[in-house]
Every structure is written in structure tokens, then in C-alpha cells.
Amino acid sequence: MAFTIKQGDTSPAILATLEDADGNAVDITGASVRLHLRSYGSAQTYLDVAATIVTPASGLVRYQWSEGDTDTPGVYEAEFEVTYDGGAVETFPNANYRIIEIVRQIA
Numbered sequence: 001m002a003f004t005i006k007q008g009d010t011s012p013a014i015l016a017t018l019e020d021a022d023g024n025a026v027d028i029t030g031a032s033v034r035l036h037l038r039s040y041g042s043a044q045t046y047l048d049v050a051a052t053i054v055t056p057a058s059g060l061v062r063y064q065w066s067e068g069d070t071d072t073p074g075v076y077e078a079e080f081e082v083t084y085d086g087g088a089v090e091t092f093p094n095a096n097y098r099i100i101e102i103v104r105q106i107a
Helices: none
Strands: 003-006 014-017 032-039 045-055 060-063 074-083 089-092 098-103
Touching: none
Parallel strands: 003 098
Antiparallel strands: 014 060, 032 045, 032 074, 045 060, 074 089, 074 098
């Protein structure tokens, strides 16, 4: 299911529970998280920003959109990159991407 937001909007924030391949929430205590976006099918990154860890033990993260983040309408592939306390890196979702659609506003 895609996350949809209108062009120029900064709300609602995007929330995600980071899960392993079996659908279990991943404990990200002590980690840092970044949100990466790129246009669907593109190799070029559109957005690379720090995300907030809401509930570390259950892998809940949030990104609060900033001004300019949603200025360009389109379909985007998104992933959360976690850097664990020991330096290991893991990207979620593991097997695909989360889809984000920025819909053109009327005015």
C-alpha cells in the first residue's frame, strides 16, 4: 500500500515499523535511521534525510516532512537505512521498496 501526500504538504509524517523477512519488528535500540527516496525506477536519490526513532524496541520510525520535500509530484521508492550501534547497516524493507506518491495539488 502506498503512502500518499499532496504536493507541498508537510503533514502527515510517514511512520513505519521496520520488520525482518518473517514480519517481526526489529529492535533498533542505539541505532540511527535515514530515509532514502528516489523517483520510481530511477537510480538517482531524491531525498536522503535523518528519520526519528519513535519506539526502538519495536522498530517504529517516523519522518516528518520538511518544506521542499514534497515539491515534486510523482511516484517514489523509499527505504529506511539503519546503522546499528556496532556499525552494521541494514535497509528496510529488505526485499523491495515502500511506495510514496506525491500528488499534484490544484492551487
